[in-house]
Amino acid sequence: MLGVVLSGVGGSYALWNDSAVVDAGSISTGTPGLEAQWAAGHDDALWQNLLPEESRRQPFTLTNTGDVPMALSASAVAAPGFEVRILGSSCPTSALATSALNGTPTVLLAAAFDTEPVTIAPGAALSGCLEVHVAADAMPASESTFSITIDGRQTT
Amino acid sequence: MNKFTKGSIAASAAVLLLLGGAGSLAYWNDDAALAVDPINAGQLTIDASTGAWAPEIASWVPGDQAVYSTVLAVVAEGDNIQGTIELELDSVEISPLEAAGQFELTLGAGAAATVPDGAALTFNADQSITFDGPGTYAIPVALTVEFPFNLSDENVSPNISQNASVDFDSVSFTVTQTAAMVP
Incomplete structure (x- = not known):
């Protein structure tokens, strides 16, 4: 009888276990952020009464208000006869040589023949230039409203 | 009454007397004490x-990675003790839940561990740790958290x-004994 008690017939297990808890705190993620505003002295009247082949440029400022560096691109849709161009640097005295914007985002360049997009670091600000150009075949008394979308995408 | 009958009756009576008349038996018995040394059980604690954290990142962005390092102290007492140590990932909470797939957690070895003489310690591919042998283990571990830049799941918005x-x-780290069945 004593032997039966010791043998534990049936294969029962007595596996030990224990656990330890550590407080490693928490991690939180940031956000991207991009703001655009016209530079001081902006005047919408500058784009009024333009003649065919005329161009007018006005500066704007982009600010990275987020936590990541971003590469920039832009898109815009204007009425027939009007073209919108953009440059990721200060306005030159002559017409912009960059391609006219359309509804598809195109990279924002610091110079017309650059191949890499402009990037902006967190907390940094960038001066850009927006140009409205009236095409040669624009109809008299025509007008256009447009909106510019500048897209920032995180870079490594 | 003949002699045979008398003898039979006498024998039967003798049998009845021996049987105690009511069926009780007189088996002899004795007992002896068996001296057994005390059985001491070991222990298993963690x-x-x-x-x-290294580095310490205040605000994570895609592409960031950091390592949390700690040391696990395992006391395993028992001649035949062996077991497994595991990180309980259920204890890690992510909000929003939809962002869970954008973080990668891996547990690996830290600095060199202290292993008792004659014992063995192994970091396994499934991120568990196995030990074999009694003693006190000091096991540096590194929990790596990665926030990949390129999202692997195209069906989830990176934002x-x-x-x-x-x-x-x-x-939570859990240690569990993995002894074989006792015969």
């Missing part, structure tokens, strides 16, 4: 030291991980 949080305030 503790974790206060760890630290879902903005303003997200991952709570590691109750990270």
